[in-house]
Amino acid sequence: MVQSADIGHRVQIARIAQKIADPAQAILGYQELIIEEVRRQGPSEALPDLEKVLRAARELNALIEGLLGTQPSETGSISLLRHDLRTPMNAILGYSEMVMEDFDGSLSERLVADISRIIDESRRLLAQLDKAPETSSFYSDEKTSDEADATLAADFVRTMAARSSASPEKVGRILVVDDTMSSRDLLARRLGRDGHAVVVAGSGAEALRILETQKFDLALADILMPDMNGIELLGHLKSNRRWREIPVVMISGLKDYDAVVRCIEAGAEDYLPKPIDPVLLRARIKACLERSRWRERERRYLSEIEFEKERANALLHAILPGQVVKRLAEGEEVIADRVEMATILFADIVNFTEFAARTPATVLVRRLGALFSRFDELADEYGMEKIKTIGDAYMAAAGLPDPRPDHAQAAVAFARALLVEMARATGPEPPLSLRIGINSGPVIAGLIGRKRFVYDVWGHTVNLASRMESYGIPGRIQISQSTFEALGSSCMDVHQEVMEIRGIGKYITYLI
The missing domain is CATH 3.30.70.1230 (Nucleotide cyclase, GGDEF domain)
Structure with missing residues (x-):
């Protein structure tokens, strides 16, 4: 019950953060579009003020993201946030209105619409912040003032509790590729405990040699390897007709957003940061294996459909010219x-x-x-x-x-x-x-x-x-x-x- 209550509290905190974060993220997104548009088409004189709005929007989002890390024991988070958010919000509103006034007539219709949207979202953010209850009220016996959030939290707790009745875990053959012995050994032991058949490779070249003789349901590959990095290995797999259907999850301690994007673009199924969270690892592997099996079923069904189509076509050719x-x-x-x-x-x-x-x-x-x-x-x-x-x-x-x-x-x-x-x-x-x-x-x-x-x-x-x-x-x-x-x-x-x-x-x- 304590754990369920804790989940409920975290959900309520997340809901408050989300209500505040949504307009803040919209402000940042639209401001990035505005600056791109002005850099292409002008007026360039507006860029200094627009850059100030962008910096304030980033500061605003960073402050709100901090709320998501709030622990149940911490109190007064919303009060502090109300105070801290005033400075970036005032900057966003002030400079945005100033740009609208100073460059009236020289802004395109799209820029006027986007800047107006930022002003509206800023005011909406202030309204949401003023409505937010104190964090301390989550941990008293009193009902929260937002009944919808309380209901949502309760529903989420019930959903999490029902997870134990899900279907049994599915296992598969997994190839682990990592040049660090301790990392691949740890992964192999964790996966083995879950019933998976695991084969390890210390390099990309060794992984390719293993793939020549064995079949796998999933591959886990480190990005940073000396002879062939993980992205290069991924490219080899996706360019080979025999291996391209194997789902690949990339693993790395590299905290780089561009690397994640590059892996997904190259065909990776997922990305896991080091150190690997065992619970997250288990969930990602289960999801990958399930998707792989669904794709295999789809290929089988499509093959059967194609066979029946060819058979019907042959029959039609036997009857008609x-x-x-x-x-x-x-x-x-x-x-x-x-x-x-x-x-x-x-x-x-x-x-x-x-x-x-x-x-x-x-x-x-x-x-x-x-x-x-x-x-x-x-x-x-x-x-x-x-x-x-x-x-x-x-x-x-x-x-x-x-x-x-x-x-x-x-x-x-x-x-x-x-x-x-x-x-x-x-x-x-x-x-x-x-x-x-x-x-x-x-x-x-x-x-x-x-x-x-x-x-x-x-x-x-x-x-x-x-x-x-x-x-x-x-x-x-x-x-x-x-x-x-x-x-x-x-x-x-x-x-x-x-x-x-x-x-x-x-x-x-x-x-x-």
């Missing part, structure tokens, strides 16, 4: 193209219905799947675009979505390869034959559907290609007049026929 996938990724909503000249191919397995009726489902699906998978491979080999399968029929196109001048030649070569594959694939099973029809001409190609994307083609050219197949002969390739003309001199060994085709009438076809 690559160019169409790219257009979808770029946000194109309606994908539709008029292709002036392409060649459409239909291949249908003859008597497949009778074969399906007497064949077990698993055998049927396995045989058809193996056959069409081989057709897909041949389509890639001959530069054909598979459109779809319709039951036991296979539909492909040449010359879309990317145009090609030899679309007819590619389709006929692909058709011949299909017949060869069909003959090769029969084996001991009941023989199956293929009937193929080809037609060339203009088509409409596009993507339809949202639940299940389908890239399809439409038009008279597609319908006639289907007729070429359905009126064809098993084991042969039947092509239309337009395909025959597109083939030109490359068409050899064909048999011309005149057929009566439903919906079209008499039509000249060619059998290959």
